[in-house]
Amino acid sequence: MADLTTDDVLKLATLARLQLSDDEVAEYQRELGAILKYVEHLDDVDVSGLEPTSQVTGLTNVSRADEIIDYGYEPLDLLKNVPAVEKNLIKVKRMIG
């Protein structure tokens, strides 16, 4: 299962929105294979009767009152880090062909 093909790596890169060079594809193919092989020794751990844990302190469904909180942020200040702005809107490339 741990042996990754070039196509596997390219598919992952597409899913992760990362453009990789040919060298990077070869490198990640090798490195990811080694890392996945290492983590495979979890196959030997007996977990029968156990449930997965995603939260360790036992909190569930933390919610707050549905009220507007004013943090004092200025919308224009928040837009200062945006690479391309037009009329106070975030400008992006064409989405549909």
Place this chain on the structure above:
Amino acid sequence: MSAWLPIATIAQKVQAGELKASELVEQALQAIASKAQFQAIIVSLDDAAHERAKDIDARIARGENVGRLAGVPFIAKDNFLVFGAETTAASNILKGFTAPYQSTVINKLEAEGAICVAKANLDAFAHGSSTENSDFFTTKNPHDETRVPGGSSGGSAAAVVLELTPFALGSDTGGSIRLPASFCGAVGYKPTYGLVSRSGVVAMASSTDTIGPLARTVDDAALVLDVIAGKDALDSTTIDRDAVSYTDLLGDVKGKKIGVIKEYMGEGLDQGVKACIEAAIEKLKAAGAEITEVSLPSLSAALAVYYIICPAEVSSNLARYDGQRFGFTSSDAESLDESYSKSRAVGFGKEAKRRIMIGTYVLSSGYYDAYYKKAQTVRTKIINEFEAIFAKVDFLLGPVAPMTAFKIGENVDDPLQMYLTDIMTVAVNMVGIPAVSIPAGVSDGLPVGLQLMAAQKADRALLGLAKASEELLV
């Protein structure tokens, strides 16, 4: 002689008018400049720090009570948002990003009169054990410039040991406070998961990320923790803090039941590190601690669990860096999709990409159950083993890492070898318990850290044991 008094004393003297905040800030900035060759700092915040110090001095002159950290300068790891300052997480993709708001912990520290004077280097996005994954430069170990300071909070640990400021902030997702504390010879405190708000700190692996102090003494670390701990509406994973101050420490080891983790003392442990830990155990025994050897059989799986869960959460948290709303954007793209993949390709470093790829793999359809769900289930098994042990002993003890600070460049070509430096720290993060690294001596001139752990929410008890141990080990 030490460059800084204990933090509580500094604050008292500033409040009493015997020390000026502006002089302390100047001392810190001069120290930063004179120790620049260690490259612990990404950017110093001269103007903002001077301004804040002037304000504090003026308030004290007017008779105001400024707070428990009055005039105390500190350094934040560069994954903490500090209002108006560049926050890069040592990554190219965030280069030039100016924080439009700031972390809850910085707000809390400033409310008690502390002054942030600089941002410290780290492995980009806190991915690493040496600061060699910083997209900018590698921090040098204060004890040997050819060696790493540990990571990912390597800049913060080096800063404290170089005495640039009395304390620094770090984050610990798999050992990133404790490992550099061990490699540099600082006290590094990783609190119970959820005890300190992460609002305004660049997210890495949300189910294990914690925030904590690096300092020169346990007392200093406890005071900082007391200021930053507690529930925060902006971080829904935060938990209630102790009603009693974390500075109210019962520094006595007599009768304390301490388990030495057998799995951490065996094969692969450097002999010099082992000798320091064994000497510490003997001193604790002589002081009246009840020490037994304990076994956590599933610990051998903890690193594999971590290196599935961490990249999975990393790949999800780093999805927000799309080059559209903030951060680096590629100018060479025709479509939105191309802009995403080119911006991320240029903006992310090698290790961030590696973790995004692994995370994407273990979360992808067909592999989710075999990797991610399996890791989460083994995580339950590890948690159960720790709970069973904490029914028998009050604390656990072991090394922080199997080795002392390694040479710069020694592990960079082998990511798996680099991951193995975290082998004794990650279980704590999987279980969500508090742990601390305190200096336990030197091996071949390099510091060795002693790791102490306690059950969830037993932070005050753990700090008490750390303080008592620190006195024994000095």
